Amino acid sequence: MRRARGFVVTFVVAAILGTVGTAAAYHTRFVADNCNYAASTPTSYITRDGSAAVALRARYEGYQWAGGCWNDNDRDDSPNDPREDPATGGEGGDCSGFTFKVWRESLDQSSAGFEQWGLLRYVHGPYTAAAFKAGTGAPNVTVSKTALIKMDALASDTHIGLIYAANPDGTDQIIEAKGEDYGTGVWTRTYRGSSSYSGVRRTGWSS
Amino acid sequence: MPIAVLLVGISVSAAAIVVGGAALAQRSPLVPGAVFEATHLPPLLVLPGEPVQLTYDVDCLAEGVDDAEARCGVAGSLYLRARGGGDFEKLPLQQADARGVRQLTASVPDSFVVAAHGFDYYAELERVGTNDRLLVPPGGEAAPYQSRVLSNAIDVNIGAADFSAHRRGARVASARWGDDTASVGLEPGRSAGHLGASAFDVDEAGTVFVLDQVHRRVLRWARGARLPARVPISVDGGLADLAVSDDGSLYVLESVARPGHAGPLVRRFDETGRELDVVETAERSPSQIRVGPNGPMVLEHPSHQWTPMALDGYPLPPNEQRRRATTGRPLRSGGEAIVLRTGNELRIAVTSGDHIVRSWRLTSATPLAEVQLAEAIGPRLVVVVRTFTESADEFRVVVLDQHGIAQQFSVASADWAETAPLSRFRLVGRSLYQLGSNATGAFVDRYDLEVR
Numbered sequence: 141m142r143r144a145r146g147f148v149v150t151f152v153v154a155a156i157l158g159t160v161g162t163a164a165a166y167h168t169r170f171v172a173d174n175c176n177y178a179a180s181t182p183t184s185y186i187t188r189d190g191s192a193a194v195a196l197r198a199r200y201e202g203y204q205w206a207g208g209c210w211n212d213n214d215r216d217d218s219p220n221d222p223r224e225d226p227a228t229g230g231e232g233g234d235c236s237g238f239t240f241k242v243w244r245e246s247l248d249q250s251s252a253g254f255e256q257w258g259l260l261r262y263v264h265g266p267y268t269a270a271a272f273k274a275g276t277g278a279p280n281v282t283v284s285k286t287a288l289i290k291m292d293a294l295a296s297d298t299h300i301g302l303i304y305a306a307n308p309d310g311t312d313q314i315i316e317a318k319g320e321d322y323g324t325g326v327w328t329r330t331y332r333g334s335s336s337y338s339g340v341r342r343t344g345w346s347s
Numbered sequence: 348m349p350i351a352v353l354l355v356g357i358s359v360s361a362a363a364i365v366v367g368g369a370a371l372a373q374r375s376p377l378v379p380g381a382v383f384e385a386t387h388l389p390p391l392l393v394l395p396g397e398p399v400q401l402t403y404d405v406d407c408l409a410e411g412v413d414d415a416e417a418r419c420g421v422a423g424s425l426y427l428r429a430r431g432g433g434d435f436e437k438l439p440l441q442q443a444d445a446r447g448v449r450q451l452t453a454s455v456p457d458s459f460v461v462a463a464h465g466f467d468y469y470a471e472l473e474r475v476g477t478n479d480r481l482l483v484p485p486g487g488e489a490a491p492y493q494s495r496v497l498s499n500a501i502d503v504n505i506g507a508a509d510f511s512a513h514r515r516g517a518r519v520a521s522a523r524w525g526d527d528t529a530s531v532g533l534e535p536g537r538s539a540g541h542l543g544a545s546a547f548d549v550d551e552a553g554t555v556f557v558l559d560q561v562h563r564r565v566l567r568w569a570r571g572a573r574l575p576a577r578v579p580i581s582v583d584g585g586l587a588d589l590a591v592s593d594d595g596s597l598y599v600l601e602s603v604a605r606p607g608h609a610g611p612l613v614r615r616f617d618e619t620g621r622e623l624d625v626v627e628t629a630e631r632s633p634s635q636i637r638v639g640p641n642g643p644m645v646l647e648h649p650s651h652q653w654t655p656m657a658l659d660g661y662p663l664p665p666n667e668q669r670r671r672a673t674t675g676r677p678l679r680s681g682g683e684a685i686v687l688r689t690g691n692e693l694r695i696a697v698t699s700g701d702h703i704v705r706s707w708r709l710t711s712a713t714p715l716a717e718v719q720l721a722e723a724i725g726p727r728l729v730v731v732v733r734t735f736t737e738s739a740d741e742f743r744v745v746v747l748d749q750h751g752i753a754q755q756f757s758v759a760s761a762d763w764a765e766t767a768p769l770s771r772f773r774l775v776g777r778s779l780y781q782l783g784s785n786a787t788g789a790f791v792d793r794y795d796l797e798v799r
Contacts, residue, residue, distance in 0.1 A: 309769075326649075
């Protein structure tokens with residue numbers, strides 16, 4: 141059942157990605173000019189702050205629905221591309237693609253191993269925010285929201301963000317790919333207390 | 348002369364843009380691609396004799412390295428003094444690792460935790476082998492963290508939430524989602540959830556202002572009005588917070604910094620929507636803006652400090668904001684309100700100068716999330732905090748006085764759409780207002796508090 145669900149998610153994401161490159165309305169060539177499809181590199185371990193460093197390198201970069209490729213020049217190289225269009229070829233990941241890459245997950249949902257993806261590797265991964273929320277995939281489990289720590293995630297049916305730090309007032313600093321108008325960055329959020337959100341953890345961190 | 352009048356006077360003809368300073372900040376002023384950042388949860392309120400361990404999570408990666416495990420070397424020092432002045436004592440920060448998170452740590456000597464007023468501190472962190480430095484908080488010695496000792500806090504227990512008995516407020520404003528003149532915009536939600544009715548505020552006359560960020564306007568309901576007036580404003584269109592000053596100025600805190608700048612902008616508009624001035628915030632992700640006793644102020648992150656946006660009517664550049672930051676939220680009464688949530692406990696203090704004049708330790712059988720509001724009504728303090736389980740949540744409204752709880756009730760979270768993070772409640776006089784939303788639209792409800 142879990143595999144079947146994973147297949148459906150993969151299919152849907154692949155279908156969305158398949159439309160990239162056929163966009164007629166928008167014109168950024170960020171993906172075409174910069175991104176690659178190189179193989180990932182299996183790695184034996186990753187620490188939580190190593191993962192945070194990967195995430196921070198995406199900060200100030202763009203957002204692209206269904207995307208997964210960005211550079212590290214601290215600006216959105218495809219600003220103002222249309223919202224809600226997965227086919228504009230713009231810079232950045234979306235929330236779930238960003239999480240997949242930062243958590244160094246595998247395209248094989250049955251594998252819990254770590255895969256290093258280059259910043260410019262165009263990859264979204266097989267999971268939507270809702271799939272992460274459900275703990276879909278071998279590396280991912282749901283966790284009580286009171287037990288979350290740095291680089292665990294809070295996921296709803298439509299969004300996922302990673303916990304970067306706690307604030308004294310009970311809010312969290314979340315690192316996330318938020319949307320076309322926001323790009324990728326660290327913001328104060330109140331996801332933890334919201335009943336729309338659940339706690340998710342990538343397993344297997346090195347300590 | 349009121350500061351607001353001065354502000355109008357100096358900047359009515361043209362927007363004055365104050366850009367980022369070069370002072371040390373949380374974001375290291377390195378070339379793009381470098382990562383050197385620290386986060387720290389300051390123990391703002393401690394108990395007498397409580398062990399205090401200061402920890403700094405440090406993320407450091409050399410530029411151009413696509414390997415997250417290729418870490419930089421980091422080191423640092425802590426500067427500590429008893430509250431009330433004197434010289435800072437320098438202590439080394441020790442390397443530590445907690446569940447895969449690299450930290451620099453130091454224990455605060457017991458003598459500082461029993462001192463009458465607590466202690467002040469800041470840290471200086473360095474990337475070993477470079478000249479890159481971080482001050483935490485970024486104001487350093489000029490605006491250190493202030494940790495106070497709670498000696499006589501009143502213990503209150505709000506029990507367990509049942510998520511069903513919600514008080515209903517009086518609806519004072521509402522608008523359906525949409526794009527017409529009386530509707531409020533909703534950011535499309537297929538890719539990232541629903542975002543809408545970004546923030547609100549209410550003035551002393553009961554006029555409700557809702558920031559409709561999608562349409563770049565403020566919707567304004569005069570008291571008792573069914574339909575809003577529209578005030579177009581020039582904002583970036585993303586989630587933003589809103590505060591209205593006594594002179595009718597509209598302050599909007601945006602949430603996304605422009606390329607090459609450290610912090611987002613605060614924009615001030617007059618009541619017709621004309622932009623009066625613009626100032627850049629000192630840090631990357633401020634979470635709220637309020638009008639304080641000396642004008643607009645912002646709660647910054649990652650420092651968690653309140654910083655003024657103007658002084659004597661003049662916008663303050665970021666380096667001056669950092670130098671004038673405070674640990675607590677300045678109150679119109681002259682003191683500060685300080686809040687620290689730790690697990691299911693909330694520590695709250697109201698200060699006057701160096702002294703805590705009232706303090707409470709609020710505990711809950713249900714987990715506590717964010718504190719949306721902590722403001723004074725005379726000698727009382729109104730606190731709105733979210734309680735939650737894995738599948739339910741609500742806001743608990745608690746009025747605290749010298750005996751404990753003077754009043755408490757729960758309201759529905761009503762958060763179908765996302766707002767700016769701490770934009771859901773406002774306290775005006777003895778009325779509490781809530782910005783809520785459902786699948787139909789956004790609304791503002793009023794709750795009259797039963798306090799004399």
